[in-house]
Amino acid sequence: MNLEKLLEWRRSYRKFDETKLISKEDIGDILNSIKFASCVNNRQYLRFISVEDKSKVLEVFENTKWAASLPNNLGRPKVGERPVYFIAILSDNDKKLKFNGIDEGLVISNLTITAAEKGIGSCIIGSINDKKMREILNYEDNYSCEVVIAFGYPKVNSIIKEIDTTEDQSYYLDNNGNYIVPKYKISEIVRRI
Numbered sequence: 001m002n003l004e005k006l007l008e009w010r011r012s013y014r015k016f017d018e019t020k021l022i023s024k025e026d027i028g029d030i031l032n033s034i035k036f037a038s039c040v041n042n043r044q045y046l047r048f049i050s051v052e053d054k055s056k057v058l059e060v061f062e063n064t065k066w067a068a069s070l071p072n073n074l075g076r077p078k079v080g081e082r083p084v085y086f087i088a089i090l091s092d093n094d095k096k097l098k099f100n101g102i103d104e105g106l107v108i109s110n111l112t113i114t115a116a117e118k119g120i121g122s123c124i125i126g127s128i129n130d131k132k133m134r135e136i137l138n139y140e141d142n143y144s145c146e147v148v149i150a151f152g153y154p155k156v157n158s159i160i161k162e163i164d165t166t167e168d169q170s171y172y173l174d175n176n177g178n179y180i181v182p183k184y185k186i187s188e189i190v191r192r193i
């Protein structure tokens with residue numbers, strides 16, 4: 001897949017084949033992409049927990065919220081569709097810089113694109129509770145977790161649909177349970193001078 005196709009495929013997935021585990025080698029490659037991410041002043045303050053143990057994966061999953069735009073918890077993966085792997089990103093509360101969020105975003109891009117290249121889907125999950133994550137993942141007091149990333153082999157497609165900025169940008173499901181993700185036309189959100 002060329003880069004454009006890969007970026008297009010790298011959507012948020014919320015239905016995975018729970019029987020298909022991610023190999024340790026692929027997990028290693030995904031984690032390795034951390035070191036290729038730029039970060040402010042090359043400080044590398046972020047820390048990561050690779051949640052591979054099945055019972056821990058399920059515990060993290062139980063404490064995540066999915067698809068706020070869909071009604072009736074429709075977007076929450078059911079048994080058989082749950083993610084098989086998580087990466088938790090930890091920020092250092094003492095050393096947190098103004099650009100912490102940018103550092104997180106850049107590293108998340110690397111992790112999810114590396115996974116996508118292997119056919120592994122992901123979903124960034126910000127709806128988590130740091131206190132709960134600390135209980136499950138047992139990290140030091142000076143760290144906090146604002147985001148985890150769920151991974152697995154997707155069971156559905158996610159398709160981008162171009163829209164005008166006057167239209168509703170909320171994602172929705174088609175009749176086959178595939179995600180339709182409206183994105184604004186570039187010509188409407190970019191001013192070229």
Ligand SMILES: Cc1cc2nc3c(=O)[nH]c(=O)nc-3n(C[C@H](O)[C@H](O)[C@H](O)COP(=O)(O)O)c2cc1C
Nearest residue numbers: 011012065066067068123124125126127158171181
């Ligand atoms: C910082 C951040 C936090 C997010 N948190 C959640 C979340 O808690 N639950 C969820 O289902 N999706 C979450 N998402 C996924 C977004 O809903 C998704 O990126 C958006 O709908 C666009 O879809 P796309 O990723 O396929 O482009 C999050 C995305 C980002 C970037």
